[in-house]
Structures are given as C-alpha cells and as structure tokens.
Amino acid sequence: MHSDRERCVRAVQSKDARFDGWFFTAVLTTGIYCRPSCPVVPPKPENMTFYPSAAACQQAGFRACKRCRPDTSPGSPEWNQRADLVARAMRLIADGVVDREGVPGLAARLGYSSRQVERQLRAELGAGPLALARAQRAQTARLLIETTALPMADIAFAAGFASIRTFNDTVREVYALSPGDLRTRAAARSTSRTATAPAPAAPTTPGALSLRLPFRAPLNPDNLFGHLAATAVPGVEEWRDGAYRRTLRLPYGNGIAALTPRPDHIACRLTLSDLRDLPVAISRCRRLLDLDADPVAIDDQLRADPVLAPLVDKAPGRRVPRTVDEAEFALRAVLGQQVSTAAARTHAARLVTAHGEPVDDPEGGLTHLFPSAGALAALDPESLAMPRTRRTTFTTLVRRLADGELHLGADSDWQETRTRLLALPGFGPWTADVISMRALGDPDAFLPTDLGIRRAAQELGLPSTPAALTARAAAWRPWRAYAVQYLWATDSHPINFLPV
Structure with a gap:
C-alpha cells in the first residue's frame, strides 16, 4: 500500500480513516509522521513520503504527531490475513516474543535464520524485528504514562525497556517529549478525546488499567460478543454489566480482561498480576475481537x-x-x-x-x-x-x-x-x-x-x-x-x- 503514492496521497487528502494502520505519512517539512486521517491540514503532496510501519518512520528520524497519535492506529489487517513469514513474524512480535526471547527466539519459532527474518521484515516493513519491537515498547510506555500514576521506573520495566535511560531516550526520540511532559500534557488535555485515544483510568483494583481499543468501522458487535457470551465457560468467562470478561494466561502471570462494545471503540479494562504482560494482553484482546x-x-x-x-x-x-x-x-x-x-x-x-x-x-x-x-x-x-x-x-x-x-x-x-x-x-x-x-x-x-x-x-x-x-x-x-x-x-x- 505505501508504495502506491497516488493512492496514499488521495487517502491523506480525504482524511480516510479506513487506511489508518495500512501506512504512515511522514512530513518532510516538519519531521513528524501521522496517520492518514490526521485532522490537521494535509501537507503538500511533494512534502509527503510514506512508510509501511511506525518503526520505519522512527528509524528514518521522524517523530509521532501529537495530534493524531499514529501509534494508536488499528494494526495493519495484512498480518491477520496472511500466513507467510512476514505476517507470522508480525503476529509474534505483537505477542511480545522479541522482548522475551530476542531475535534468535523469533527466528527459531518461525523456522528461519535470524538473517532471513531480518531481511524479509526490512524489505516489506522498512524495519527489522528489534526496531518493530522498540516501536511497540514506546507505544506501551506512552499508554502507561498517560493512563496510570505509576512511577516512571515501573513504567520502563513494564514496557520492556532494559534501563531508565533507554526508556527516557526512546520516549523523547519518538514523541519529542520527555516522559514527564507526556504525563503533564495528558493531564491537561480536555475531556473530549478522539476515539483512538486512551480513556482515562479510574482503577479501583490494584493492577487495573482502562484503555480504548480502536477499530476500523463498521463493527457489528452482535455476533462477536453474542458468540463469546453464549459459549462462555463458567469460571473462565462471563457476561457482566454489559462487558465480556475472561481470565488470561500470560507470559509473566495471569490477568482478567473486561471488554465492552462502544460505538467508536472497545472499552478494555485489564487487571494484570505483572504489568510486563500489558502489550501481550492488549494484542490478545485485539485478536480475540478481530479488531484489525x-x-x-x-x-x-x-x-x-x-x-x-x-x-x-x-x-x-x-x-x-x-x-x-x-x-x-x-x-x-x-x-x-x-x-x-x-x-x-x-x-x-x-x-x-x-x-x-x-x-x-x-x-x-x-x-x-x-x-x-x-x-x-x-x-x-x-x-x-x-x-x-x-x-x-x-x-x-x-x-x-x-x-x-x-x-x-x-x-x-x-x-x-x-x-x-x-x-x-x-x-x-x-x-x-x-x-x-x-x-x-x-x-x-x-x-x-x-x-x-x-x-x-x-x-x-x-x-x-x-x-x-x-x-x-x-x-x-x-x-x-x-x-x-x-x-x-x-x-x-x-x-x-x-x-x-
């Protein structure tokens, strides 16, 4: 998709949200990258360049737009409609395999060498597995910074960063703001938020986080939630107060997800025994509801x-x-x-x-x-x-x-x-x-x-x-x-x- 320049320009000029996650628009004059539906006035076509992933934008030196928040776009539908090496690798990266097992672990699961995996991901996505995993860590960090009161050191650990310094440097590089500035900006934002922004958390249970899961419209919740509720196994799943709830077995512990259909997003409440499982829990909830x-x-x-x-x-x-x-x-x-x-x-x-x-x-x-x-x-x-x-x-x-x-x-x-x-x-x-x-x-x-x-x-x-x-x-x-x-x-x- 990103290589079809004419089609990408049309999508950006019409602010077509259907293409959010399919590609990213980098603006040469500002040094930022956006989703196609960014609400700001579209740049001139000659100032646009297009990338297949947020990681590729970041590697090219672009920062995420503070208005449209491109890192919160729905994922590309490509990875859930294909069974080739790149699609399988992307599903595993979303499931946190690179953070837990490194690139060799990813390659071993796929049955290829690390070099082959790196080469194919770079060819299609403009970034290797480490850069893709880093972009995911940055997104998780932003989510925790903006929706919780956790200390920054705890957030760095939960998001998968090896050190506080790496956490600080990555957040500044990707968002052009320090972690503290991101939190201050989030607190000062008006209560009227876009459908793709995280909802403010109001946890009553330790370890509970509330967020929004974006999707491409339309979404019919009837068969989706009806099927899950009708087949729910007592003790593991339940329908309660308009939400489908279930337990989760996760790499570092366990969790509980509560998913509620809304007109423009899925309200997601996660209670985790270990916050390092947050990106995996989000990925599995999105996969459960086929949100990409x-x-x-x-x-x-x-x-x-x-x-x-x-x-x-x-x-x-x-x-x-x-x-x-x-x-x-x-x-x-x-x-x-x-x-x-x-x-x-x-x-x-x-x-x-x-x-x-x-x-x-x-x-x-x-x-x-x-x-x-x-x-x-x-x-x-x-x-x-x-x-x-x-x-x-x-x-x-x-x-x-x-x-x-x-x-x-x-x-x-x-x-x-x-x-x-x-x-x-x-x-x-x-x-x-x-x-x-x-x-x-x-x-x-x-x-x-x-x-x-x-x-x-x-x-x-x-x-x-x-x-x-x-x-x-x-x-x-x-x-x-x-x-x-x-x-x-x-x-x-x-x-x-x-x-x-």
Missing part, C-alpha cells in the same frame, strides 16, 4: 454475491470471534463435538473446576484460568463424561499439545496445522476448520459441514451439500470465514445476539 480487520474490503467482496448482499447490507462489519489461547480453543472444540452449546460448556466447566488454576477476581465471578495441556496430561480418561471415541480424541490432543508435537499459536502455518489436525484420531473437517477459523485466524476457513451453515444455505437457495457449497463459496475467497458469520446470522441462535 478491514471490514469495508471484506464486505465489498461478499456483497458482490447477490445472495450475501442483503445479509451484508442488513448488518455490515461482522467480525470473526477468535480466542486468546489457541490450545484452549482446540480443546474446547473437541469437547463441543456433536453436543449442544450448553453441554460443551458443562464439560469445560468440570475440567476448569478440577484442573484450572485459581485466580482472584474482586470485580466479578471469574475463578480460574482454563487448564493448560500440561495440567490435563495426567487426568484419568475415565473421568471424562463423554463417549470413548471422543475421550480418545481429547486425550490424544492433550498429549500432543503437552509434549510439543503439535503447536498452535500466532505463528502457526494455517494449512500445515490443519493437515496435522486432520491426522489426529477423531478430527474431521468441522473440528479442523473451526480451529483454523477461530484459533489460528485463517480468514478463509470455511465450514461446509456445519449444521447451521447448511440450514442457512438451504434457506437462501445455496447448495446444501458440502462439496457443492464449497464450490459455490469459491467466489467469497479469501474471506470465507466472514461469510460464515453472515450465514450463521440467519439463525435465531443466541450466538447471534448481543446479551442484554
């Missing part, structure tokens, strides 16, 4: 099909409800094979009570983390109240996850992982495809054998047999996972409605 999607591009393609067009026009902006823990979702998918939603929740709740790690939730009714594969590895199969064949499927999956033979994560190759899942006993296309869609994030995953999809197809006059429906759905590629959401919406199942 480009709904206009997706809906435009699906709307080209006359059968889907009325569904899209009725409620545009549907997202794919995903997960904060890929292994957890896979285990729950097996528990839900050929049973009702209520039965699947009951099975999962029993496992949580018996094997989950207890958590403290002073603000609600959450009690446990979902048990890890390691914790479930020692369970007695006979204790599982399910048919023997499904017990075998479940315990085999647990064993493969626990011993590392099967890896499910942000860096997973979608096709390769789907093939490996289908090789497991008891895994058919439905289970593999729902894991691909909701856990791995494949935007083109399709569920032609799903009963709800087949009912919707029959009602809409589409082919109802899996093979014929798959052939008919070829025109929806690469967005078939979003077509699934529109087809599911034709039913009256609770997953399609925002809880009241």
Whole structure:
C-alpha cells in the first residue's frame, strides 16, 4: 500500500480513516509522521513520503504527531490475513516474543535464520524485528504514562525497556517529549478525546488499567460478543454489566480482561498480576475481537454475491470471534463435538473446576484460568463424561499439545496445522476448520459441514451439500470465514445476539 503514492496521497487528502494502520505519512517539512486521517491540514503532496510501519518512520528520524497519535492506529489487517513469514513474524512480535526471547527466539519459532527474518521484515516493513519491537515498547510506555500514576521506573520495566535511560531516550526520540511532559500534557488535555485515544483510568483494583481499543468501522458487535457470551465457560468467562470478561494466561502471570462494545471503540479494562504482560494482553484482546480487520474490503467482496448482499447490507462489519489461547480453543472444540452449546460448556466447566488454576477476581465471578495441556496430561480418561471415541480424541490432543508435537499459536502455518489436525484420531473437517477459523485466524476457513451453515444455505437457495457449497463459496475467497458469520446470522441462535 505505501508504495502506491497516488493512492496514499488521495487517502491523506480525504482524511480516510479506513487506511489508518495500512501506512504512515511522514512530513518532510516538519519531521513528524501521522496517520492518514490526521485532522490537521494535509501537507503538500511533494512534502509527503510514506512508510509501511511506525518503526520505519522512527528509524528514518521522524517523530509521532501529537495530534493524531499514529501509534494508536488499528494494526495493519495484512498480518491477520496472511500466513507467510512476514505476517507470522508480525503476529509474534505483537505477542511480545522479541522482548522475551530476542531475535534468535523469533527466528527459531518461525523456522528461519535470524538473517532471513531480518531481511524479509526490512524489505516489506522498512524495519527489522528489534526496531518493530522498540516501536511497540514506546507505544506501551506512552499508554502507561498517560493512563496510570505509576512511577516512571515501573513504567520502563513494564514496557520492556532494559534501563531508565533507554526508556527516557526512546520516549523523547519518538514523541519529542520527555516522559514527564507526556504525563503533564495528558493531564491537561480536555475531556473530549478522539476515539483512538486512551480513556482515562479510574482503577479501583490494584493492577487495573482502562484503555480504548480502536477499530476500523463498521463493527457489528452482535455476533462477536453474542458468540463469546453464549459459549462462555463458567469460571473462565462471563457476561457482566454489559462487558465480556475472561481470565488470561500470560507470559509473566495471569490477568482478567473486561471488554465492552462502544460505538467508536472497545472499552478494555485489564487487571494484570505483572504489568510486563500489558502489550501481550492488549494484542490478545485485539485478536480475540478481530479488531484489525478491514471490514469495508471484506464486505465489498461478499456483497458482490447477490445472495450475501442483503445479509451484508442488513448488518455490515461482522467480525470473526477468535480466542486468546489457541490450545484452549482446540480443546474446547473437541469437547463441543456433536453436543449442544450448553453441554460443551458443562464439560469445560468440570475440567476448569478440577484442573484450572485459581485466580482472584474482586470485580466479578471469574475463578480460574482454563487448564493448560500440561495440567490435563495426567487426568484419568475415565473421568471424562463423554463417549470413548471422543475421550480418545481429547486425550490424544492433550498429549500432543503437552509434549510439543503439535503447536498452535500466532505463528502457526494455517494449512500445515490443519493437515496435522486432520491426522489426529477423531478430527474431521468441522473440528479442523473451526480451529483454523477461530484459533489460528485463517480468514478463509470455511465450514461446509456445519449444521447451521447448511440450514442457512438451504434457506437462501445455496447448495446444501458440502462439496457443492464449497464450490459455490469459491467466489467469497479469501474471506470465507466472514461469510460464515453472515450465514450463521440467519439463525435465531443466541450466538447471534448481543446479551442484554
């Protein structure tokens, strides 16, 4: 996108928010970089240059605009619609892998050398993994400076900086303000804030932070939050006071996220046992709600099909409800094979009570983390109240996850992982495809054998047999996972409605 100069200039001149996060505009005369929708008067085209990432702007010596705050843009949708090396690397960087394991750890997870990863990221994003991780640290630091009263030393540690000096130097370089000046400026700002600015925190619980998660409009919250609430596992998830709440297993500790849909943002309240987990928690919440999607591009393609067009026009902006823990979702998918939603929740709740790690939730009714594969590895199969064949499927999956033979994560190759899942006993296309869609994030995953999809197809006059429906759905590629959401919406199942 950033290499198409004419298109970028048009987007900046029209202040088109749809392109926020797709590219960044650096202004040669001022030395700052902005999001395309920056509210200031656009610079002359000859004074604009374009970069694919905030990190590339920073490396070129540009500072972040204090008005449009480009570091708070939604993420590029590219990284969640591709499965190549660069996209997988970006998902891992967002999950904090470089900060925890360094570039060698990132490369090892991807199965490439550090040099290959560095070269490909620089070629596409104009910055290497260290610079991209540094930009993320700067963004986390700014968030903590502006929304908490934490001491600066604690913020530096939480954001992943190796020293106070590095923290101070980075903040000054990126924002042209010292950390103290950033906090003073935030406190003095008027209460009327943009949709992309962090909301002021009013924590009543130690370790609690409140912020806003931006997204590209439109966003339809009905199926997104309805699905999460209808399938919530007691103790791990709940719908309370208009918010979806759940526990989080994070690299340095645990946490609780409360996510509330608003017209122009998602209100996010995070309670963390270790603040170093903040960027990872934010990344996983964004991934859970599919907030980096480009709904206009997706809906435009699906709307080209006359059968889907009325569904899209009725409620545009549907997202794919995903997960904060890929292994957890896979285990729950097996528990839900050929049973009702209520039965699947009951099975999962029993496992949580018996094997989950207890958590403290002073603000609600959450009690446990979902048990890890390691914790479930020692369970007695006979204790599982399910048919023997499904017990075998479940315990085999647990064993493969626990011993590392099967890896499910942000860096997973979608096709390769789907093939490996289908090789497991008891895994058919439905289970593999729902894991691909909701856990791995494949935007083109399709569920032609799903009963709800087949009912919707029959009602809409589409082919109802899996093979014929798959052939008919070829025109929806690469967005078939979003077509699934529109087809599911034709039913009256609770997953399609925002809880009241």
